[in-house]
Amino acid sequence: MERYIYRPKSDFALLNLNKILRSKVMKQLYKIKELRSFLILWGSQAVSSFGTAMTNFALIIWAYKQQGTVSSITLLSVCSYLPSILFCFLAGTLADRWNKKKIMLICDFIAALGTLTVFILYSTGSLRICHLYVINFTLSFMNAFQNPATYVAGITYYSKGAFYTSKRVASFL
Template identity: 30%
Template sequence: MYRHVLKKKQIRCYLASAGISQLGNVLAGLAFLFLSYELTESAGLTTVIAITQALPYLLFGLIGGAVADRIDKKRLLLHIEFLRVPIIMSLVVLYYAGSLAFWHLLVVSFVIQSFGCFYNPAYRAVLPLITTRDERTTVNSLLDIVTRGVQVLGPVFSIGLLSTGYTIHFYTIDALTYALSAFFIIQLHWVEPSSRVSPGEKKLQILPSILEFFRWAKGEIKMRTLFTATFLMVFFNTWVWQVGLLLMLLSNYPNQGEAFYSLLLGWYGAGVILVNVVIPFLWKRLGSSP
């Protein structure tokens, strides 16, 4: 089945765009942490940068999904890709102008991740529009393999870049991945689901639908608990894993801490993939045992 779906140009372009874009995201995420510490040498401010990479998903995650359902997805994806290129490259320009400051990293990190809140649900929503029902599970599996594979290879790839001493060019590569991703998205063609509601009316429905959800969630204790638990998990993952581990490595290995951190992220990603493969297998075996 994998061979069958990969014969289709649409699917190859879809997977290529996802993988390339994910590589840029991984490298940019590392660069924000590394450069924030290099500029400030502050654990607290480095933590703030890490939080700005997670906070937008708590603030705009629901809004992004609602927007993706109601506007032209291809136009949205391309607009975001083309906007991200100059925004991320502004950091490179500021660096070579000798003007790069912590607050630049803070703003750009928040903006880029906020774009992701709209980009990711729209991109996922494209999959059923370019595949048949029989292909969907296979392509979704391939998409997961590609994105998780890049999460493993991205940090390992970054070790070679770190050896050059130009961490700032993580952003240059990130900008290139956005441009390449846009190229592959342009190759995709699909028909948006038909609706009796006009595009203008769909846009007007975005805010009411979000408000309606929050009114419903307000009375649901389970939903409030879920949001609180999600926030706490994101916060502690940000502090303990992203920042705590990085600072520990930098303090013990000043010259190689960033490379060790990237390598550990790669191993962590490999472990996640292995667990995702093994658990369904074990679950199936346990379910079939007498």
């Protein structure tokens, strides 16, 4: 069976088809270019959130191996989530007034310092469960600032035409 290949009857139809294809491709490329800053922000925050989640999971497993009690894991989870819940309204208000990029950078830097501290303490054999409580409390407090700053900063990076596309991408974070 022979495949059907579209062959225009005239050069005018071929030229018109090329214009249509180019305009659709160009619109898609323009939309991606328009979202470039947002995609960089979204990608970096996705990597940061993934790293934080993996660290928290590993710390919970380590804490259970060390203590062998559910209460230590429960207290670790409380230290991981309670500050975000308690300070989210205050942090959201302050994040609206302050520079969003600086807030995100400072919070990511402190998260990296917390992870580095855990690594150093673990490597030297001096990591204790009380260290994890303090570090998780601090990281959760920083997340209370970072989440609203990231949300608001994302809004500033796209135009009205790319609003829905960027909101769909951001919903995965």
